[in-house]
Amino acid sequence: MNASVLIVGDPDFSAYLCEQVRGLAVMTSWQVPDVESAAELLDSDVPDIILFQATQPDNWEYCQALKQQRRFMWCYTILLDERLCPETHTSEEALLRQAGLTTTALETGADAYLWIPRSPEVLSVSSREHLNRSLQAHIRIAFRRNQAYRELSQTNDLLSAIALVDPLTQLGNRRAFDWELPRQIQVTREQQHPLSLLIIDIDFFKRVNDEHGHLVGDQVLRMFADRLRHHMRFYETPFRYGGEEFVVLLQSTTAKDAQKLAERLRRLVNDAPFVISHTLDLSLTISIGTATLTAEDDEKGEDLIRRADGNLLQAKRTGRNRVITGS
Secondary structure, X not given: OXXXXXXXXXXXXXXXXXXXXXXXXXXXXXXXXXXXXXXXXXXXXXXXXXXXXXXXXXXXXXXXXXXXXXXXXXXXXXXXXXXXXXXOOOHHHHHHHHXXXXXXXXXXOOOEEEEOOOOHHHOOHHHHHHHHHHHHHHHHHHHHHHHHHHHHHHHHHHHHHHHOEXXXXXXXXXXXXXXXXXXXXXXXXXXXXXXXXXXXXEOXXXXXXXXXXXXXXXXXXXXXXXXXXXXXXXXXXXXXXEOOEEEEEEEOOOHHHHHHHHHHHHHHHHOOOEEEEOOEEEOOOEEEEEEEOOOOXXXXXXXXXXXXXXXHHHHHHOOOOOEEEOO
């Protein structure tokens, strides 16, 4: 069982658990004496299971605070009580005591409350075996639950990545751009750096589909995306905006530098035909509108997009195969 365990309790408690619980000693484990030490460790690690010594009052409050944090929601926590039940208690009183402590533990956020007396001589061999099996069962439950959580997280990460990538060009898609633009605007304003945007349209792309078919059109889009990708620096991020339109976010880029980059991209397309096959070369051009973030622009980037799109429309109205720059 490849699970990680944190034991929060005095050294005798930790040693007793490792001695009594089969398999616990060979797991990846940490042993700390109190909640202060636990908090320091949990800043960098998240174990699958945390075993709290129930006789340390701070452990109850810390367990509750811990399970209210999102990153520890799936961490399986068990409060372990090594005290003996008072001899004066009747069977009913002992049962009520156990039920009350279990309820309180669950209300604090713990996943379980278990009784494992540290004086095993008062218990029969079969009783000790039963209590040991109970703790082992909870550890297995914790392991299965956390394994399922990790698999679910990996699946969600994969689905999120898929949802943000255009399947045809493998560039970020419109959703990715809509998420990234406000984030870049915030970073730009915090660091007081410029931010520019290009909106690119492949001129007369509809003719490609009409005259050569959509498969050729798709190939053109893939080849154009490759050209963008291979001629971008690490702070220049291209996205497929939709159809034959692409956008490029330019971090730390002034309006003047954005225009230079746009011209370089325009010449790159204009001067090199798209070689579809040994019998088909397509000479294409692009129109580009640029804009640079201003202090008055909204935090979502709608103003920035509007200006870049307006400049793109002007580039298309005035003959295409050109760059129109604005603020």
